[in-house]
Amino acid sequence: METGTALPDVTVTLADGSAQALPALAGHPAVVYFYPKADTPGCTREAEDFTALADRFAAAGVAVIGISKDPPAALAKFAAKRNLTVRLGSDESGAASDAFGVWGEKQMYGRTYMGVERATFLFGADGRLAHAWRKVKVPGHAEAVLAAARAL
Numbered sequence: 001m002e003t004g005t006a007l008p009d010v011t012v013t014l015a016d017g018s019a020q021a022l023p024a025l026a027g028h029p030a031v032v033y034f035y036p037k038a039d040t041p042g043c044t045r046e047a048e049d050f051t052a053l054a055d056r057f058a059a060a061g062v063a064v065i066g067i068s069k070d071p072p073a074a075l076a077k078f079a080a081k082r083n084l085t086v087r088l089g090s091d092e093s094g095a096a097s098d099a100f101g102v103w104g105e106k107q108m109y110g111r112t113y114m115g116v117e118r119a120t121f122l123f124g125a126d127g128r129l130a131h132a133w134r135k136v137k138v139p140g141h142a143e144a145v146l147a148a149a150r151a152l
Helices: 041-052 054-059 072-082 095-100 141-150
Strands: 011-014 019-021 030-034 063-068 087-090 103-108 111-116 119-123 129-133
Touching: 011 072, 030 041, 030 095, 030 141, 041 054, 041 063, 041 072, 041 141, 054 063, 054 141, 072 087, 119 141, 129 141
Parallel strands: 030 063, 063 087
Antiparallel strands: 011 019, 011 087, 030 119, 103 111, 119 129
């Protein structure tokens, strides 16, 4: 996904079972972040960091949605267990992961497998990609995204 690319025309299912068409996020800045699996250490920390900054993102007029391939019920359980307020979307079909180019080969402990790359995309109010972070390291990431969003 290149800078200037429009929000992909895909829909995810939120933890509450409702649908979220990603193009509907246009009209104000939006953060779409992808994470590998709910309730794992790095993914939990990332969701907690975005939740901790939720009021600041809202004050800046920035919508935030975290997306994984977990089913909506698992996302709802994750959000309840961790007191998360950030919106979580399910991409069980893989359509969003494919559209954003985050599904691919990964390696861990010498094992190669297919999975979701931790990545974040910041879109301007025009619905076009302003900034992308690939292969994200979680510590300090949510703060960096907020700073970039405020600079739009």
